[in-house]
Amino acid sequence: MKTAYVFPGQGAQFVGMGQDLYNLNEQTKALFEKANDILGFRITDIMFSGTEEDLKQTNVTQPAIFLHSVILAGALGEDFKPSMVAGHSLGEFSALVSAGALSFEDGLKLVSQRANAMQKACQAQPSTMAAILGLDDETVEKICAQVEEVVVPANYNCPGQLVISGSIEGVDKACVLLTEAGAKRALKLNVGGAFHSPLMEPAKVELQTAIESTEIKAPICPIYQNVDAKAYTDPAAIKANLIAQLTGAVRWTQTVQNMLADGAEAFVEVGPGNVLQGLVKKVDRKVSTSAAKIGE
Missing domain, CATH: 3.30.70.250 (Malonyl-CoA ACP transacylase, ACP-binding)
Structure with missing residues (x-):
């Protein structure tokens, strides 16, 4: 059976997210602690016991959702067998790390840079x-x-x-x-600014250099990217699409339609919340959707 694994974006966060993963085993705990070191602040404290307001800051929300998704995918071990992957906006980075195209460290650094660049662009123009x-x-x-x-x-x-x-x-x-x-x-919407619009151009320029200098390998399966909803495995094309993503539209409807056309029979959401399962069902009510769970 062809299974599509999908990764959520901003808006899926909640206080307490990831606590169960942190406590799961030494490997998952070590990844969270490594993230605290890379980011230079204890994001785990905000995720597990911060306020909703703290968690809503773009520079916290994006790495928090990324960490939850990526560490969960890793914890699935042998059960993580994607025929194809996709991520909604920020989720595209989680999908790339989970599919082996980006390292955990590089993915987190890019997500953090992306969040800070977007925050700056939002402040520059209401x-x-x-x-x-x-x-x-x-x-x-x-x-x-x-x-x-x-x-x-x-x-x-x-x-x-x-x-x-x-x-x-x-x-x-x-x-x-x-x-x-x-x-x-x-x-x-109660958001910080105009994401995925021409007003994100300063963030795109800032992030472009970082993406271009990061190693991206061929993923273990095709990734359907936001900008045109098509499947990619070529690292150079993946990079170009990631850069275009900040000012381009998230074509999620078309992504799900294309995955279905390419034989996806089940969609598994990897990360906090269940937003994507709901959106997939609105494209095709008959398709099977579920949340990734450990030990099932």
């Missing part, structure tokens, strides 16, 4: 995102293109749910037009 529910993708794309301020489709999460991203004025104008066009809801 910006936001909004979830648009109940409209087809084409209508959302068309209306965003009509708005003169910066606003673009950013996350194609599932049919009927598309997140837009851009300047505050651009998103506000688009929300009004999209509601008039029949959207069930246009919901501003």
